[in-house]
Amino acid sequence: MVSQVDRKLITRKSLMDSALALVAEGNHYSSLSLREVAKRAGVAPNAFYRHFKDLDEMGLALADEFGLLLRLIMRQARLQGLAADSMISDSVNFYVEYVQKEPALFRFMAQSITGGSPAMREAMRNELGHFANEMVTDLNRLGILPHISVTDMNMLGHLAIQTVFGNTTEILDLPESSDNMIEAIRERCTKQVRLIFLGASDWNVQSEKQQKLEDKASRKKKMFKIK
Amino acid sequence: MVSQVDRKLITRKSLMDSALALVAEGNHYSSLSLREVAKRAGVAPNAFYRHFKDLDEMGLALADEFGLLLRLIMRQARLQGLAADSMISDSVNFYVEYVQKEPALFRFMAQSITGGSPAMREAMRNELGHFANEMVTDLNRLGILPHISVTDMNMLGHLAIQTVFGNTTEILDLPESSDNMIEAIRERCTKQVRLIFLGASDWNVQSEKQQKLEDKASRKKKMFKIK
DNA sequence: GTTTCTTGTGTACAGTTGTACACTTATTTT
DNA sequence: AAAATAAGTGTACAACTGTACACAAGAAAC
Numbered sequence: 261m262v263s264q265v266d267r268k269l270i271t272r273k274s275l276m277d278s279a280l281a282l283v284a285e286g287n288h289y290s291s292l293s294l295r296e297v298a299k300r301a302g303v304a305p306n307a308f309y310r311h312f313k314d315l316d317e318m319g320l321a322l323a324d325e326f327g328l329l330l331r332l333i334m335r336q337a338r339l340q341g342l343a344a345d346s347m348i349s350d351s352v353n354f355y356v357e358y359v360q361k362e363p364a365l366f367r368f369m370a371q372s373i374t375g376g377s378p379a380m381r382e383a384m385r386n387e388l389g390h391f392a393n394e395m396v397t398d399l400n401r402l403g404i405l406p407h408i409s410v411t412d413m414n415m416l417g418h419l420a421i422q423t424v425f426g427n428t429t430e431i432l433d434l435p436e437s438s439d440n441m442i443e444a445i446r447e448r449c450t451k452q453v454r455l456i457f458l459g460a461s462d463w464n465v466q467s468e469k470q471q472k473l474e475d476k477a478s479r480k481k482k483m484f485k486i487k
Numbered sequence: 488m489v490s491q492v493d494r495k496l497i498t499r500k501s502l503m504d505s506a507l508a509l510v511a512e513g514n515h516y517s518s519l520s521l522r523e524v525a526k527r528a529g530v531a532p533n534a535f536y537r538h539f540k541d542l543d544e545m546g547l548a549l550a551d552e553f554g555l556l557l558r559l560i561m562r563q564a565r566l567q568g569l570a571a572d573s574m575i576s577d578s579v580n581f582y583v584e585y586v587q588k589e590p591a592l593f594r595f596m597a598q599s600i601t602g603g604s605p606a607m608r609e610a611m612r613n614e615l616g617h618f619a620n621e622m623v624t625d626l627n628r629l630g631i632l633p634h635i636s637v638t639d640m641n642m643l644g645h646l647a648i649q650t651v652f653g654n655t656t657e658i659l660d661l662p663e664s665s666d667n668m669i670e671a672i673r674e675r676c677t678k679q680v681r682l683i684f685l686g687a688s689d690w691n692v693q694s695e696k697q698q699k700l701e702d703k704a705s706r707k708k709k710m711f712k713i714k
Numbered sequence: 715g716t717t718t719c720t721t722g723t724g725t726a727c728a729g730t731t732g733t734a735c736a737c738t739t740a741t742t743t744t
Numbered sequence: 745a746a747a748a749t750a751a752g753t754g755t756a757c758a759a760c761t762g763t764a765c766a767c768a769a770g771a772a773a774c
Contacts, residue, residue, distance in 0.1 A: 264741050264750065271751080288602045290515040293731060306733080307752050341712040374656045375515045375602040381660060398713050412678065419650060419679045426649045429601045433608060451639065452646045459686025485568040486625050491720065491771050498721085520761065533763080534722050 272311045274301040276322055279315075284364035289319060289371055316377050323383040326369050330391055333358055338398075348457065349450045355424055356446055359431050370428045388425060392417035405457075407464050416460050423452050499538045501528040503549055506542075511591035516546060516598055543604050550610040553596050557618055560585055565625075575684065576677045582651055583673055586658050597655045615652060619644035632684075634691050643687050650679050 278300035283289050294315055298305045312318040333354070342350050359366045373384040396417040399405055408416065427449050434441050505527035510516050521542055525532045539545040560581070569577050586593045600611040623644040626632055635643065654676050661668050 262741095267741090268751070286605070288515060288517040290602075291518045294733090295731065304753050305731095306754085309733080310751055338713045341710045343710055347711070370601040373601070374597040375517075378513070378660065381656065385657070401713060402711055415675050415678050416682070418675065419682065422650065422653045423646065426653060429608065430612070433605065448642050448645065451642050455643070455646065455686040455690060456683065457686070458689055459682040459684070462685055462689065463682060483568045484571055484574070484629055486565045486628060489771090494771090495721070521763090522761065531723050532761095533724085536763080537721060 268310070271301065271303055271307065275303065275308060275311060276318065276325065277301070279318060279322065280364035280368060283368050283371065288375065289315075289368060290375060290377075316379070319372065319376060319380050320383060322365075322368055323372065323380060323387065326365050326384075327387045327390075329358075329362060329365055330387055334391070334394055348453050349446075352424060352446060352450045352453060356427075356431060356442065356449075359428055360442075363432055366428050367432050370425075370432070388421055389418075392421040395420065405460055405463075408460065409464075412463065416456070416463075420453055420456055423456065424449060495537070498528065498530055498534065502530065502535065502538060503545065503552065504528070506545060506549065507591035507595060510595050510598065515602065516542075516595060517602060517604075543606070546599065546603060546607050547610060549592075549595055550599065550607060550614065553592050553611075554614045554617075556585075556589060556592055557614055561618070561621055575680050576673075579651060579673060579677045579680060583654075583658060583669065583676075586655055587669075590659055593655050594659050597652075597659070615648055616645075619648040622647065632687055632690075635687065636691075639690065643683070643690075647680055647683055650683065651676060 275297060279289065279292060279297050282292055282296065282300060292315060294308050295305045297315070297318075298308050312321065337351065337354055369384055369387075372380045373388075374381070376384065392414070396413045399413070399417075405413070405416075427445055430445060431442065434445075502524060506516065506519060506524050509519055509523065509527060519542060521535050522532045524542070524545075525535050539548065564578065564581055596611055596614075599607045600615075601608070603611065619641070623640045626640070626644075632640070632643075654672055657672060658669065661672075
Protein backbone atom coordinates (compact mmCIF):
# COMPACT_ATOMS: atom_id res chain seq x y z
CA MET A 261 0.00 0.00 0.00
CA VAL A 262 1.34 3.35 -1.06
CA SER A 263 0.37 6.48 0.80
CA GLN A 264 -1.71 8.99 -1.10
CA VAL A 265 0.73 11.86 -0.75
CA ASP A 266 3.60 9.70 -1.93
CA ARG A 267 1.64 8.70 -5.01
CA LYS A 268 0.90 12.33 -5.67
CA LEU A 269 4.54 13.34 -5.37
CA ILE A 270 5.53 10.54 -7.68
CA THR A 271 3.31 11.56 -10.55
CA ARG A 272 4.14 15.19 -9.94
CA LYS A 273 7.80 14.42 -10.36
CA SER A 274 7.00 12.26 -13.33
CA LEU A 275 5.23 15.17 -15.01
CA MET A 276 8.14 17.49 -14.36
CA ASP A 277 10.66 14.95 -15.59
CA SER A 278 8.68 14.43 -18.76
CA ALA A 279 8.72 18.14 -19.48
CA LEU A 280 12.46 18.24 -18.91
CA ALA A 281 12.94 15.23 -21.16
CA LEU A 282 11.04 16.95 -23.94
CA VAL A 283 13.18 20.03 -23.47
CA ALA A 284 16.36 17.96 -23.54
CA GLU A 285 15.21 16.45 -26.83
CA GLY A 286 15.26 19.86 -28.42
CA ASN A 287 11.86 21.39 -27.76
CA HIS A 288 11.45 24.78 -26.23
CA TYR A 289 9.61 24.76 -22.95
CA SER A 290 7.15 27.39 -24.07
CA SER A 291 6.17 25.31 -27.07
CA LEU A 292 5.30 22.23 -25.02
CA SER A 293 1.68 21.21 -24.71
CA LEU A 294 0.01 20.00 -21.58
CA ARG A 295 -1.16 16.91 -23.42
CA GLU A 296 2.22 15.76 -24.66
CA VAL A 297 3.72 16.26 -21.22
CA ALA A 298 0.95 14.19 -19.66
CA LYS A 299 1.23 11.54 -22.36
CA ARG A 300 4.97 11.28 -21.84
CA ALA A 301 4.39 10.89 -18.12
CA GLY A 302 1.95 8.06 -18.79
CA VAL A 303 -0.96 9.91 -17.31
CA ALA A 304 -4.28 11.25 -18.54
CA PRO A 305 -4.23 14.91 -19.62
CA ASN A 306 -6.64 15.88 -16.89
CA ALA A 307 -4.40 14.50 -14.18
CA PHE A 308 -2.13 17.44 -14.84
CA TYR A 309 -4.57 19.80 -13.16
CA ARG A 310 -4.26 17.96 -9.87
CA HIS A 311 -0.70 19.31 -9.67
CA PHE A 312 -0.43 22.54 -11.61
CA LYS A 313 -3.01 24.90 -12.96
CA ASP A 314 -0.79 25.75 -15.88
CA LEU A 315 2.37 24.93 -17.72
CA ASP A 316 3.59 28.28 -16.45
CA GLU A 317 3.09 27.18 -12.87
CA MET A 318 4.96 23.99 -13.58
CA GLY A 319 7.74 26.10 -15.07
CA LEU A 320 8.16 27.90 -11.78
CA ALA A 321 8.35 24.57 -9.98
CA LEU A 322 11.11 23.57 -12.37
CA ALA A 323 12.88 26.83 -11.64
CA ASP A 324 12.82 25.88 -7.97
CA GLU A 325 14.29 22.52 -8.82
CA PHE A 326 17.07 24.24 -10.69
CA GLY A 327 17.67 26.42 -7.67
CA LEU A 328 18.08 23.31 -5.54
CA LEU A 329 20.61 21.94 -7.99
CA LEU A 330 22.59 25.16 -7.85
CA ARG A 331 22.71 25.00 -4.08
CA LEU A 332 23.82 21.40 -4.23
CA ILE A 333 26.62 22.37 -6.58
CA MET A 334 27.78 25.15 -4.31
CA ARG A 335 27.74 22.89 -1.28
CA GLN A 336 29.72 20.21 -3.05
CA ALA A 337 32.26 22.68 -4.38
CA ARG A 338 32.87 23.91 -0.86
CA LEU A 339 33.10 20.49 0.68
CA GLN A 340 35.64 19.35 -1.80
CA GLY A 341 37.75 22.40 -1.02
CA LEU A 342 39.46 24.25 -3.79
CA ALA A 343 43.20 24.46 -4.14
CA ALA A 344 44.25 28.09 -3.90
CA ASP A 345 46.36 27.99 -7.00
CA SER A 346 43.91 26.31 -9.33
CA MET A 347 40.69 27.66 -7.86
CA ILE A 348 39.47 29.22 -11.08
CA SER A 349 40.11 26.37 -13.47
CA ASP A 350 38.74 23.90 -10.92
CA SER A 351 35.54 25.88 -10.57
CA VAL A 352 35.08 26.12 -14.31
CA ASN A 353 35.68 22.41 -14.71
CA PHE A 354 33.23 21.74 -11.94
CA TYR A 355 30.57 23.77 -13.66
CA VAL A 356 31.12 22.19 -17.05
CA GLU A 357 30.89 18.76 -15.50
CA TYR A 358 27.54 19.53 -13.91
CA VAL A 359 26.10 20.94 -17.09
CA GLN A 360 26.90 17.66 -18.77
CA LYS A 361 25.56 15.69 -15.85
CA GLU A 362 22.23 17.54 -15.80
CA PRO A 363 21.74 18.69 -19.38
CA ALA A 364 17.96 18.93 -19.17
CA LEU A 365 17.82 21.29 -16.21
CA PHE A 366 20.58 23.48 -17.58
CA ARG A 367 18.99 23.61 -20.99
CA PHE A 368 15.77 24.59 -19.33
CA MET A 369 17.53 27.30 -17.36
CA ALA A 370 19.23 28.73 -20.42
CA GLN A 371 15.94 28.76 -22.32
CA SER A 372 14.00 30.33 -19.50
CA ILE A 373 16.33 33.17 -18.72
CA THR A 374 15.72 34.74 -22.10
CA GLY A 375 12.54 33.08 -23.25
CA GLY A 376 10.30 32.20 -20.36
CA SER A 377 7.36 34.12 -19.02
CA PRO A 378 8.29 37.35 -17.24
CA ALA A 379 7.90 35.56 -13.91
CA MET A 380 10.22 32.77 -15.09
CA ARG A 381 12.84 35.18 -16.30
CA GLU A 382 12.84 36.92 -12.97
CA ALA A 383 13.00 33.64 -11.07
CA MET A 384 16.02 32.49 -13.06
CA ARG A 385 17.75 35.83 -12.69
CA ASN A 386 17.23 35.59 -8.95
CA GLU A 387 18.75 32.13 -8.83
CA LEU A 388 21.84 33.29 -10.66
CA GLY A 389 21.96 36.41 -8.54
CA HIS A 390 21.95 34.27 -5.44
CA PHE A 391 24.76 32.22 -6.89
CA ALA A 392 26.77 35.40 -7.49
CA ASN A 393 26.10 36.62 -3.95
CA GLU A 394 27.36 33.37 -2.49
CA MET A 395 30.50 33.69 -4.52
CA VAL A 396 31.11 37.20 -3.27
CA THR A 397 30.54 36.07 0.31
CA ASP A 398 33.14 33.38 -0.13
CA LEU A 399 35.64 35.79 -1.58
CA ASN A 400 35.15 38.09 1.37
CA ARG A 401 35.48 35.23 3.81
CA LEU A 402 38.75 34.21 2.23
CA GLY A 403 40.01 37.77 2.33
CA ILE A 404 40.40 37.88 -1.42
CA LEU A 405 40.16 41.30 -3.05
CA PRO A 406 39.57 43.19 0.20
CA HIS A 407 40.19 46.54 -1.47
CA ILE A 408 37.00 46.45 -3.55
CA SER A 409 33.80 48.16 -2.45
CA VAL A 410 30.59 46.24 -1.82
CA THR A 411 28.91 47.57 -4.95
CA ASP A 412 31.87 46.68 -7.08
CA MET A 413 32.10 43.22 -5.57
CA ASN A 414 28.53 42.62 -6.66
CA MET A 415 29.37 43.91 -10.11
CA LEU A 416 32.30 41.51 -10.18
CA GLY A 417 30.24 38.54 -9.02
CA HIS A 418 27.62 39.24 -11.64
CA LEU A 419 30.30 39.41 -14.31
CA ALA A 420 32.00 36.18 -13.28
CA ILE A 421 28.74 34.23 -13.06
CA GLN A 422 27.42 35.58 -16.32
CA THR A 423 30.66 34.69 -18.03
CA VAL A 424 30.57 31.09 -16.86
CA PHE A 425 26.84 30.63 -17.46
CA GLY A 426 27.14 32.19 -20.87
CA ASN A 427 28.83 29.02 -22.08
CA THR A 428 25.97 26.72 -21.09
CA THR A 429 24.14 26.50 -24.40
CA GLU A 430 27.39 26.14 -26.28
CA ILE A 431 28.38 23.21 -24.08
CA LEU A 432 25.01 21.54 -24.50
CA ASP A 433 25.10 22.00 -28.26
CA LEU A 434 28.34 20.12 -28.73
CA PRO A 435 27.99 16.80 -30.53
CA GLU A 436 27.97 13.97 -28.03
CA SER A 437 31.40 13.44 -26.51
CA SER A 438 33.60 15.62 -28.70
CA ASP A 439 36.11 16.08 -25.97
CA ASN A 440 38.48 18.43 -27.72
CA MET A 441 35.71 20.98 -28.31
CA ILE A 442 34.71 20.84 -24.67
CA GLU A 443 38.31 21.28 -23.73
CA ALA A 444 38.50 24.41 -25.89
CA ILE A 445 35.47 25.94 -24.19
CA ARG A 446 36.81 25.02 -20.79
CA GLU A 447 40.12 26.68 -21.54
CA ARG A 448 38.61 29.80 -23.00
CA CYS A 449 36.25 30.18 -20.05
CA THR A 450 39.04 29.66 -17.55
CA LYS A 451 41.11 32.30 -19.27
CA GLN A 452 38.20 34.69 -19.25
CA VAL A 453 37.57 34.32 -15.56
CA ARG A 454 41.26 34.61 -14.87
CA LEU A 455 41.39 37.80 -16.86
CA ILE A 456 38.44 39.14 -14.89
CA PHE A 457 40.14 38.48 -11.58
CA LEU A 458 43.35 39.93 -12.89
CA GLY A 459 41.44 43.10 -13.65
CA ALA A 460 39.81 42.96 -10.24
CA SER A 461 43.15 42.79 -8.47
CA ASP A 462 44.01 46.22 -9.94
CA TRP A 463 40.49 47.58 -9.79
CA ASN A 464 40.33 50.39 -7.30
CA VAL A 465 43.73 51.93 -7.77
CA GLN A 466 43.49 51.91 -11.49
CA SER A 467 39.89 53.03 -11.64
CA GLU A 468 40.77 56.15 -9.68
CA LYS A 469 43.60 56.88 -12.07
CA GLN A 470 41.24 56.33 -14.96
CA GLN A 471 38.70 58.69 -13.46
CA LYS A 472 41.27 61.46 -13.20
CA LEU A 473 42.40 60.81 -16.73
CA GLU A 474 38.86 61.12 -18.01
CA ASP A 475 38.44 64.40 -16.21
CA LYS A 476 41.57 65.85 -17.74
CA ALA A 477 40.89 64.48 -21.18
CA SER A 478 37.39 65.82 -21.29
CA ARG A 479 38.80 69.22 -22.11
CA LYS A 480 41.04 68.16 -24.95
CA LYS A 481 39.43 65.07 -26.45
CA LYS A 482 41.54 62.70 -28.44
CA MET A 483 39.37 61.03 -31.04
CA PHE A 484 39.84 57.77 -32.87
CA LYS A 485 38.22 57.41 -36.23
CA ILE A 486 38.62 53.87 -37.39
CA LYS A 487 39.59 53.03 -40.97
CA MET B 488 0.75 49.51 -61.12
CA VAL B 489 3.03 47.79 -58.69
CA SER B 490 5.70 45.42 -59.89
CA GLN B 491 5.24 41.82 -58.92
CA VAL B 492 8.55 41.49 -57.13
CA ASP B 493 7.90 44.64 -55.11
CA ARG B 494 4.55 43.29 -54.02
CA LYS B 495 6.23 40.08 -52.98
CA LEU B 496 8.89 41.83 -50.97
CA ILE B 497 6.24 43.92 -49.25
CA THR B 498 4.21 41.02 -47.97
CA ARG B 499 7.36 39.13 -47.08
CA LYS B 500 8.48 42.00 -44.93
CA SER B 501 4.99 42.28 -43.52
CA LEU B 502 5.10 38.65 -42.46
CA MET B 503 8.46 39.06 -40.79
CA ASP B 504 7.38 42.22 -39.03
CA SER B 505 4.27 40.51 -37.74
CA ALA B 506 6.32 37.73 -36.24
CA LEU B 507 8.62 40.25 -34.59
CA ALA B 508 5.63 42.16 -33.27
CA LEU B 509 4.25 39.01 -31.69
CA VAL B 510 7.64 38.33 -30.14
CA ALA B 511 7.85 41.88 -28.83
CA GLU B 512 4.43 41.41 -27.22
CA GLY B 513 5.84 38.62 -25.08
CA ASN B 514 5.47 35.46 -27.12
CA HIS B 515 8.35 33.14 -27.75
CA TYR B 516 9.21 32.75 -31.40
CA SER B 517 9.07 28.98 -31.21
CA SER B 518 5.54 29.09 -29.89
CA LEU B 519 4.20 31.20 -32.74
CA SER B 520 1.87 29.63 -35.25
CA LEU B 521 1.95 30.14 -38.96
CA ARG B 522 -1.69 31.13 -38.89
CA GLU B 523 -1.42 33.88 -36.32
CA VAL B 524 1.58 35.35 -38.09
CA ALA B 525 -0.32 35.38 -41.38
CA LYS B 526 -3.42 36.81 -39.72
CA ARG B 527 -1.39 39.58 -38.12
CA ALA B 528 0.12 40.39 -41.50
CA GLY B 529 -3.37 40.64 -43.00
CA VAL B 530 -2.81 37.75 -45.35
CA ALA B 531 -4.30 34.30 -45.90
CA PRO B 532 -2.49 31.47 -44.11
CA ASN B 533 -1.53 29.83 -47.36
CA ALA B 534 0.20 32.94 -48.64
CA PHE B 535 2.93 32.21 -46.12
CA TYR B 536 4.17 29.30 -48.23
CA ARG B 537 4.96 31.63 -51.13
CA HIS B 538 7.75 33.07 -49.00
CA PHE B 539 8.94 30.48 -46.51
CA LYS B 540 8.45 26.77 -46.30
CA ASP B 541 8.52 26.89 -42.53
CA LEU B 542 8.54 29.13 -39.53
CA ASP B 543 12.07 27.85 -39.05
CA GLU B 544 13.09 29.17 -42.43
CA MET B 545 11.56 32.51 -41.61
CA GLY B 546 13.54 32.48 -38.37
CA LEU B 547 16.76 32.26 -40.33
CA ALA B 548 15.65 35.20 -42.47
CA LEU B 549 15.07 37.15 -39.28
CA ALA B 550 18.52 36.17 -38.08
CA ASP B 551 19.91 37.69 -41.27
CA GLU B 552 17.97 40.85 -40.60
CA PHE B 553 19.48 41.00 -37.15
CA GLY B 554 22.91 40.58 -38.70
CA LEU B 555 22.24 43.57 -40.92
CA LEU B 556 21.26 45.62 -37.90
CA LEU B 557 24.49 44.66 -36.15
CA ARG B 558 26.53 45.76 -39.12
CA LEU B 559 24.65 49.03 -39.24
CA ILE B 560 25.41 49.61 -35.60
CA MET B 561 29.10 48.94 -36.09
CA ARG B 562 29.27 51.27 -39.07
CA GLN B 563 27.53 54.04 -37.19
CA ALA B 564 29.72 53.63 -34.15
CA ARG B 565 32.79 54.01 -36.32
CA LEU B 566 31.50 56.97 -38.26
CA GLN B 567 30.68 58.86 -35.13
CA GLY B 568 34.21 58.22 -33.87
CA LEU B 569 34.74 57.38 -30.26
CA ALA B 570 36.61 59.60 -27.87
CA ALA B 571 39.66 57.73 -26.63
CA ASP B 572 38.98 58.47 -23.02
CA SER B 573 35.32 57.48 -22.93
CA MET B 574 35.39 54.76 -25.55
CA ILE B 575 34.00 52.07 -23.28
CA SER B 576 31.14 53.94 -21.71
CA ASP B 577 30.22 55.42 -25.09
CA SER B 578 30.08 51.98 -26.65
CA VAL B 579 27.93 50.60 -23.87
CA ASN B 580 25.57 53.56 -24.11
CA PHE B 581 25.40 53.11 -27.84
CA TYR B 582 24.42 49.47 -27.43
CA VAL B 583 21.79 50.16 -24.80
CA GLU B 584 20.28 52.83 -27.00
CA TYR B 585 19.95 50.48 -29.93
CA VAL B 586 18.39 47.74 -27.84
CA GLN B 587 15.70 50.20 -26.85
CA LYS B 588 15.34 51.44 -30.40
CA GLU B 589 14.87 47.92 -31.83
CA PRO B 590 13.40 45.92 -28.98
CA ALA B 591 11.74 43.30 -31.16
CA LEU B 592 14.86 42.24 -33.05
CA PHE B 593 16.95 42.17 -29.90
CA ARG B 594 14.33 40.21 -28.03
CA PHE B 595 14.26 37.79 -30.91
CA MET B 596 18.03 37.49 -30.86
CA ALA B 597 18.13 36.85 -27.13
CA GLN B 598 15.43 34.20 -27.41
CA SER B 599 17.03 32.50 -30.36
CA ILE B 600 20.54 32.18 -29.02
CA THR B 601 19.39 29.85 -26.28
CA GLY B 602 16.03 28.67 -27.51
CA GLY B 603 15.90 28.51 -31.27
CA SER B 604 16.42 25.53 -33.50
CA PRO B 605 19.99 24.26 -33.64
CA ALA B 606 20.47 26.09 -36.93
CA MET B 607 19.17 29.32 -35.40
CA ARG B 608 21.41 29.04 -32.38
CA GLU B 609 24.40 28.61 -34.63
CA ALA B 610 23.38 31.51 -36.83
CA MET B 611 23.07 33.84 -33.86
CA ARG B 612 26.35 32.69 -32.40
CA ASN B 613 27.99 33.41 -35.73
CA GLU B 614 26.55 36.90 -35.82
CA LEU B 615 27.88 37.67 -32.37
CA GLY B 616 31.18 36.05 -33.23
CA HIS B 617 31.48 38.30 -36.23
CA PHE B 618 30.78 41.27 -34.01
CA ALA B 619 33.55 40.17 -31.67
CA ASN B 620 35.96 39.72 -34.56
CA GLU B 621 35.29 43.22 -35.81
CA MET B 622 35.98 44.56 -32.37
CA VAL B 623 39.29 42.74 -32.21
CA THR B 624 40.25 44.04 -35.63
CA ASP B 625 39.56 47.56 -34.51
CA LEU B 626 41.63 47.14 -31.39
CA ASN B 627 44.51 45.89 -33.47
CA ARG B 628 44.16 48.75 -35.91
CA LEU B 629 44.29 51.23 -33.08
CA GLY B 630 47.32 49.54 -31.62
CA ILE B 631 45.51 48.83 -28.38
CA LEU B 632 46.74 45.82 -26.40
CA PRO B 633 49.47 44.86 -28.87
CA HIS B 634 51.08 42.46 -26.40
CA ILE B 635 48.23 39.94 -26.51
CA SER B 636 48.33 36.87 -28.76
CA VAL B 637 45.77 36.28 -31.49
CA THR B 638 44.04 33.48 -29.60
CA ASP B 639 43.79 35.54 -26.49
CA MET B 640 42.49 38.53 -28.39
CA ASN B 641 39.65 36.36 -29.64
CA MET B 642 39.03 35.17 -26.12
CA LEU B 643 38.91 38.78 -25.01
CA GLY B 644 36.54 39.83 -27.79
CA HIS B 645 34.21 36.98 -26.97
CA LEU B 646 34.22 37.99 -23.33
CA ALA B 647 33.53 41.65 -23.97
CA ILE B 648 30.70 40.96 -26.42
CA GLN B 649 29.11 38.34 -24.21
CA THR B 650 29.24 40.69 -21.28
CA VAL B 651 27.49 43.49 -23.12
CA PHE B 652 24.94 41.23 -24.82
CA GLY B 653 24.22 39.49 -21.56
CA ASN B 654 22.33 42.55 -20.42
CA THR B 655 19.91 42.57 -23.34
CA THR B 656 16.99 40.72 -21.76
CA GLU B 657 17.38 42.66 -18.56
CA ILE B 658 17.17 45.93 -20.47
CA LEU B 659 14.12 44.80 -22.40
CA ASP B 660 12.37 43.62 -19.25
CA LEU B 661 12.55 46.98 -17.54
CA PRO B 662 9.19 48.68 -17.08
CA GLU B 663 8.72 51.30 -19.78
CA SER B 664 10.96 54.30 -19.23
CA SER B 665 12.30 53.66 -15.74
CA ASP B 666 15.41 55.66 -16.42
CA ASN B 667 17.20 55.11 -13.15
CA MET B 668 17.13 51.33 -13.59
CA ILE B 669 18.52 51.65 -17.08
CA GLU B 670 21.18 53.93 -15.73
CA ALA B 671 22.16 51.30 -13.15
CA ILE B 672 22.55 48.61 -15.81
CA ARG B 673 24.51 50.96 -18.01
CA GLU B 674 26.89 51.79 -15.19
CA ARG B 675 27.35 48.21 -14.10
CA CYS B 676 28.02 47.09 -17.65
CA THR B 677 30.49 49.89 -18.24
CA LYS B 678 32.34 48.96 -15.09
CA GLN B 679 32.44 45.34 -16.14
CA VAL B 680 33.91 46.08 -19.54
CA ARG B 681 36.37 48.48 -17.97
CA LEU B 682 37.44 45.79 -15.56
CA ILE B 683 37.90 43.38 -18.43
CA PHE B 684 40.18 45.76 -20.29
CA LEU B 685 42.04 46.52 -17.12
CA GLY B 686 42.73 42.83 -16.82
CA ALA B 687 43.69 42.66 -20.46
CA SER B 688 46.27 45.41 -20.07
CA ASP B 689 48.13 43.18 -17.60
CA TRP B 690 47.30 39.93 -19.34
CA ASN B 691 50.45 38.41 -20.71
CA VAL B 692 52.93 39.42 -18.08
CA GLN B 693 50.74 38.37 -15.24
CA SER B 694 49.56 35.16 -16.86
CA GLU B 695 53.11 33.97 -17.22
CA LYS B 696 53.74 34.73 -13.57
CA GLN B 697 50.57 32.88 -12.67
CA GLN B 698 51.59 29.90 -14.74
CA LYS B 699 54.86 29.63 -12.89
CA LEU B 700 53.10 30.02 -9.61
CA GLU B 701 50.75 27.18 -10.44
CA ASP B 702 53.65 24.95 -11.41
CA LYS B 703 55.39 25.58 -8.13
CA ALA B 704 52.29 25.30 -6.05
CA SER B 705 51.25 22.04 -7.60
CA ARG B 706 53.73 20.29 -5.40
CA LYS B 707 52.70 21.83 -2.12
CA LYS B 708 49.02 22.65 -2.52
CA LYS B 709 47.46 25.26 -0.28
CA MET B 710 43.80 24.39 0.21
CA PHE B 711 40.89 26.59 1.21
CA LYS B 712 37.97 24.96 2.88
CA ILE B 713 35.22 27.46 3.21
CA LYS B 714 33.32 27.68 6.51
C1' DG C 715 -3.56 40.25 -77.58
C1' DT C 716 -2.88 35.87 -76.01
C1' DT C 717 -0.55 32.82 -73.12
C1' DT C 718 2.07 31.83 -69.14
C1' DC C 719 3.62 32.63 -64.48
C1' DT C 720 3.17 34.28 -59.99
C1' DT C 721 1.02 35.95 -55.84
C1' DG C 722 -2.63 35.49 -52.97
C1' DT C 723 -7.59 33.48 -51.71
C1' DG C 724 -11.21 30.08 -50.14
C1' DT C 725 -12.55 25.76 -48.83
C1' DA C 726 -11.62 21.60 -46.73
C1' DC C 727 -9.82 18.18 -43.56
C1' DA C 728 -7.57 15.47 -40.25
C1' DG C 729 -4.93 16.11 -36.14
C1' DT C 730 -4.05 18.56 -31.82
C1' DT C 731 -5.03 21.74 -28.26
C1' DG C 732 -6.99 23.18 -23.41
C1' DT C 733 -10.47 22.19 -20.43
C1' DA C 734 -15.31 20.99 -18.53
C1' DC C 735 -18.00 17.25 -16.55
C1' DA C 736 -19.18 12.99 -14.80
C1' DC C 737 -16.95 8.77 -13.43
C1' DT C 738 -13.97 5.22 -10.94
C1' DT C 739 -10.86 3.70 -7.53
C1' DA C 740 -8.43 3.71 -3.53
C1' DT C 741 -6.90 5.91 0.64
C1' DT C 742 -8.22 8.59 4.83
C1' DT C 743 -11.26 9.97 8.21
C1' DT C 744 -14.99 9.24 11.12
C1' DA D 745 -17.98 -0.51 8.61
C1' DA D 746 -19.58 3.78 6.49
C1' DA D 747 -18.67 8.22 4.76
C1' DA D 748 -15.66 11.59 2.90
C1' DT D 749 -11.83 12.94 0.38
C1' DA D 750 -8.50 12.90 -3.25
C1' DA D 751 -5.97 11.17 -7.48
C1' DG D 752 -6.59 9.75 -11.83
C1' DT D 753 -9.72 8.25 -16.04
C1' DG D 754 -12.84 8.73 -20.17
C1' DT D 755 -15.70 11.23 -23.00
C1' DA D 756 -16.81 15.35 -25.17
C1' DC D 757 -16.31 19.72 -27.53
C1' DA D 758 -15.12 23.96 -29.53
C1' DA D 759 -11.03 26.27 -30.99
C1' DC D 760 -7.01 26.11 -33.41
C1' DT D 761 -3.21 23.89 -35.99
C1' DG D 762 -0.51 22.86 -40.62
C1' DT D 763 -1.29 22.00 -45.18
C1' DA D 764 -3.47 20.11 -49.65
C1' DC D 765 -6.19 21.51 -53.57
C1' DA D 766 -8.63 24.21 -56.80
C1' DC D 767 -9.13 28.73 -58.03
C1' DA D 768 -8.93 34.12 -58.98
C1' DA D 769 -6.44 38.24 -60.49
C1' DG D 770 -3.12 40.50 -62.37
C1' DA D 771 1.74 41.18 -64.06
C1' DA D 772 5.27 39.34 -67.36
C1' DA D 773 6.55 37.16 -71.52
C1' DC D 774 5.66 36.18 -76.07
